[in-house]
Amino acid sequence: MRKLAWLAAIAFAISGVTAVQAQDTPRRGGTIRMTAPYAASFGSLDPHTTPRAQDDIINKALQRTLYNWDTANNKLVLELAKSVSVSEDGLTYTYKLRDDAYFHNGRKMTADDLIWSYTRIMDGTKGFPAARYVRILKGAVDVEKGQAKEISGLKKIDDFTLQMTLTDRVEPGYYFFAGSTAILPKEEVEKGNFAANPVGLGPFKFKEHIPGSRVVAERWDKFYKPGMPYADKLEVLIMAEAAARDVAFRNKEIDTSILGPAQYVAYRADPQLSKGILEVPEMFTRAMQFNPTYKPFADKRVRQAINYAIDTDLIIKRLVKDKAYRAVSWLPPSSAAFDKTMKPYAFDPAKAKKLLADAGYPNGFEFELSTSQNESWGLPIVEAIIPYLDKVGIKVKPKMVEVTVLTDVAMKGEHQAFIGSNLTGPDSLATLRCYYSKTPRTACNYTTFNNPEFDKLLDEAGAEGDMAKRNDLLRQANNLLYEEAPVWFFNYNKAVLAYQPWIHGLQANPTEITHQYPEYVWVDATSPAK
Amino acid sequence: MLPILARRIANIIPTLAAVVALVFVLFSVLPGSFVSAMNEDGRTTIDPAVMERMRKEMGLDDPVTTRFAKYVGHIVVGDLGTSFRTREPVTKLISPRVWPSLKLVFAAMCFAVAIGVPLGFIAALRPGSTIDTAAMVGAISGLSLSQFWLGLMLMYLFALQLKWLPSFGYGDGGIYHLILPAIALGVGPMALLARTTRAAVLDVLNADFVRTARSKGMTETRVVEWHVLRNALVLVITTIGLQFGSLMGAAVVVEKLFAWPGVGSLLVDSVFQRDIPTVQGCILLIVTFFLLINMLIDLAYVAIDPRIRYG
Numbered sequence: 001m002r003k004l005a006w007l008a009a010i011a012f013a014i015s016g017v018t019a020v021q022a023q024d025t026p027r028r029g030g031t032i033r034m035t036a037p038y039a040a041s042f043g044s045l046d047p048h049t050t051p052r053a054q055d056d057i058i059n060k061a062l063q064r065t066l067y068n069w070d071t072a073n074n075k076l077v078l079e080l081a082k083s084v085s086v087s088e089d090g091l092t093y094t095y096k097l098r099d100d101a102y103f104h105n106g107r108k109m110t111a112d113d114l115i116w117s118y119t120r121i122m123d124g125t126k127g128f129p130a131a132r133y134v135r136i137l138k139g140a141v142d143v144e145k146g147q148a149k150e151i152s153g154l155k156k157i158d159d160f161t162l163q164m165t166l167t168d169r170v171e172p173g174y175y176f177f178a179g180s181t182a183i184l185p186k187e188e189v190e191k192g193n194f195a196a197n198p199v200g201l202g203p204f205k206f207k208e209h210i211p212g213s214r215v216v217a218e219r220w221d222k223f224y225k226p227g228m229p230y231a232d233k234l235e236v237l238i239m240a241e242a243a244a245r246d247v248a249f250r251n252k253e254i255d256t257s258i259l260g261p262a263q264y265v266a267y268r269a270d271p272q273l274s275k276g277i278l279e280v281p282e283m284f285t286r287a288m289q290f291n292p293t294y295k296p297f298a299d300k301r302v303r304q305a306i307n308y309a310i311d312t313d314l315i316i317k318r319l320v321k322d323k324a325y326r327a328v329s330w331l332p333p334s335s336a337a338f339d340k341t342m343k344p345y346a347f348d349p350a351k352a353k354k355l356l357a358d359a360g361y362p363n364g365f366e367f368e369l370s371t372s373q374n375e376s377w378g379l380p381i382v383e384a385i386i387p388y389l390d391k392v393g394i395k396v397k398p399k400m401v402e403v404t405v406l407t408d409v410a411m412k413g414e415h416q417a418f419i420g421s422n423l424t425g426p427d428s429l430a431t432l433r434c435y436y437s438k439t440p441r442t443a444c445n446y447t448t449f450n451n452p453e454f455d456k457l458l459d460e461a462g463a464e465g466d467m468a469k470r471n472d473l474l475r476q477a478n479n480l481l482y483e484e485a486p487v488w489f490f491n492y493n494k495a496v497l498a499y500q501p502w503i504h505g506l507q508a509n510p511t512e513i514t515h516q517y518p519e520y521v522w523v524d525a526t527s528p529a530k
Numbered sequence: 531m532l533p534i535l536a537r538r539i540a541n542i543i544p545t546l547a548a549v550v551a552l553v554f555v556l557f558s559v560l561p562g563s564f565v566s567a568m569n570e571d572g573r574t575t576i577d578p579a580v581m582e583r584m585r586k587e588m589g590l591d592d593p594v595t596t597r598f599a600k601y602v603g604h605i606v607v608g609d610l611g612t613s614f615r616t617r618e619p620v621t622k623l624i625s626p627r628v629w630p631s632l633k634l635v636f637a638a639m640c641f642a643v644a645i646g647v648p649l650g651f652i653a654a655l656r657p658g659s660t661i662d663t664a665a666m667v668g669a670i671s672g673l674s675l676s677q678f679w680l681g682l683m684l685m686y687l688f689a690l691q692l693k694w695l696p697s698f699g700y701g702d703g704g705i706y707h708l709i710l711p712a713i714a715l716g717v718g719p720m721a722l723l724a725r726t727t728r729a730a731v732l733d734v735l736n737a738d739f740v741r742t743a744r745s746k747g748m749t750e751t752r753v754v755e756w757h758v759l760r761n762a763l764v765l766v767i768t769t770i771g772l773q774f775g776s777l778m779g780a781a782v783v784v785e786k787l788f789a790w791p792g793v794g795s796l797l798v799d800s801v802f803q804r805d806i807p808t809v810q811g812c813i814l815l816i817v818t819f820f821l822l823i824n825m826l827i828d829l830a831y832v833a834i835d836p837r838i839r840y841g
């Protein structure tokens with residue numbers, strides 16, 4: 001009897017271990033149900049025509065780019081090439097392309113497809129958003145201006161070898177991992193109905209698009225990563241309303257859901273829901289940007305005073321419900337150039353008052369702050385900082401505008417200050433170029449920052465081939481920004497994704513948490529989706 | 531009847547022309563553009579050179595008069611232009627949204643008429659009773675409730691708690707996905723119809739011809755069916771027509787909440803993104819729908835009330 005009991009116990013233990021292992025072993029089959037939370041529709045399923053984060057959610061499944069982001073190691077990796085060699089001057093890259101990548105129409109990808117795709121993007125009559133990335137290729141601007149039909153910096157060596165010559169010493173991966181630089185099949189695009197029937201190199205092939213509702217894709221069996229994708233089907237459901245997503249998630253109708261501040265608090269407090277939360281500091285910096293053409297903001301002391309006057313930590317804790325990280329300077333913590341020893345501006349109203357007095361504003365001043373209605377970096381935040389600035393004598397007049405208008409306002413310089421969210425990665429050099437004096441306001445230098453020392457650091461970083469030395473120079477530049485305080489450093493976004501217990505393989509992608517590489521994602525047998 | 535119909539259809543054209551012109555002018559003066567709207571999600575950066583090319587491609591730098599002339603020239607041949615966002619014909623963008631919108635609006639109105647008209651009728655036949663009070667309290671509540679809140683409550687109750695219905699989406703286009711958004715959209719019109727019906731019936735019940743009919747010995751049922759109902763229906767049908775016509779545009783909150791792929795949510799998205807050709811196309815569709823419905827209602831009067839004749 002005792003022997004039987006022991007045997008039963010051993011059998012039970014083995015089945016438990018097997019169950020755990022089975023749980024860890026990706027299951028082939030099932031349906032992944034992701035959500036697209038940023039708008040009530042997709043812009044376009046032709047990736048070249050859209051730079052929107054929402055569209056990239058589905059394009060990560062249908063399309064592929066030359067490079068991709070390795071979320072596990074937080075770095076760029078080759079996706080459509082097996083290897084790359086770089087010339088001594090750092091300007092010519094020779095790629096050995098994959099010979100096992102097939103478009104969803106069955107045709108194998110070759111070097112011609114990359115050349116065609118990048119040339120299409122540079123069509124100057126079309127204004128494709130990805131032109132800003134492809135412009136890094138030598139000769140691309142000539143195509144854009146209509147002075148050439150081919151990009152001279154792209155050379156086909158053979159079907160699976162492509163040579164790229166750049167205009168600048170940059171890491172091309174930062175330019176060619178953007179979703180809008182996807183490699184497309186010419187013959188499918190030229191049929192004329194591509195956005196309605198997209199064809200790509202991704203792990204899933206397009207099945208159905210109900211505009212305003214969902215996109216459905218099926219496993220592409222000829223995907224080049226062996227055994228992947230795991231799931232049979234992927235559904236990306238459009239759900240822009242956070243409250244509706246919350247109900248659908250609790251009702252197990254969706255597998256993932258982006259959480260806003262209110263839901264973040266509720267989910268963390270729930271013993272079940274709290275087990276399925278993925279958090280990552282994204283590469284977005286929220287800040288109030290000062291226009292130095294408005295006299296008080298031309299003085300560094302005034303800008304620093306505003307940073308000292310506001311209890312930023314308390315606003316993040318109470319208003320943003322801890323769904324953000326305190327910003328130290330412009331670059332986020334995930335950047336290799338981020339200085340981990342730096343401390344953010346302390347909350348010190350006395351010091352703020354002294355700085356204002358030194359700058360000639362002992363009684364403060366008044367300014368207009370343009371803002372959107374966004375709950376994380378808009379009007380609620382402005383309302384929170386008003387009393388802090390009031391205490392040091394600064395009167396803030398909020399001016400609420402649509403987000404659409406905010407960009408216009410910033411680019412035209414029709415503001416005294418505005419508060420917004422800014423993409424600050426993954427390319428730290430490109431990010432900091434927004435403060436380079438030659439970068440115009442319309443390009444992203446909304447503060448018209450002009451500091452010779454900063455420019456020198458960026459020039460040296462751009463010319464430096466050694467990544468460690470480059471990062472060190474960028475670190476110094478980033479620290480200089482902290483000192484000059486062209487903005488009130490608010491926070492870095494904390495992206496939070498709730499997920500169901502049956503979905504596995506999700507990645508903490510700091511470039512954008514909703515941009516999951518679905519070939520790694522799988523659902524176990526407990527998923528209610530068929 | 532045919533000459534009346536032709537005249538009515540001809541009258542629609544100047545109204546549509548005025549709407550087209552008004553929308554065009556409004557969006558010309560509205561701040562922001564499609565190009566700057568691309569950054570509205572706070573996650574995108576647009577290159578200024580690309581922005582300039584986009585503006586050229588979309589003709590945004592042309593004078594307003596030139597753009598309007600081109601637009602009118604396309605409209606008269608049925609071309610609603612090209613969407614800035616998708617770079618596809620606007621008709622291609624709108625057409626898959628029309629049937630879901632019509633389904634939702636029709637279902638909402640069926641709910642509203644099926645509940646609201648009988649409710650108002652019963653309330654009017656028993657003025658001051660418990661039924662009358664309850665019906666009118668319900669009607670006022672229905673008019674006051676936010677569609678967004680009501681929709682969420684319906685989701686919570688019927689989807690999350692009872693698990694009877696799905697909480698969102700279009701699904702396979704079947705009735706299960708239609709029920710909750712139709713109720714959320716239909717409660718407002720139902721409430722208005724209940725009140726309108728009650729007022730119309732009470733008005734007719736006190737009329738001389740109804741008193742005469744009763745004094746002639748007609749049964750109450752006959753009086754209500756033959757005299758009251760037909761006379762009260764004119765006002766009720768007017769209300770139904772106005773509600774029906776406006777629901778397609780008013781459905782936007784419900785469409786966004788339930789992720790219903792209708793014209794309303796496309797319109798709002800396009801406004802935020804300044805996709806002007808799509809906005810104009812959606813408004814044209816909604817206004818045409820409204821005018822056509824009201825034309826049909828006007829023609830229906832003739833069938834209901836023989837005294838009404840159009841010259």
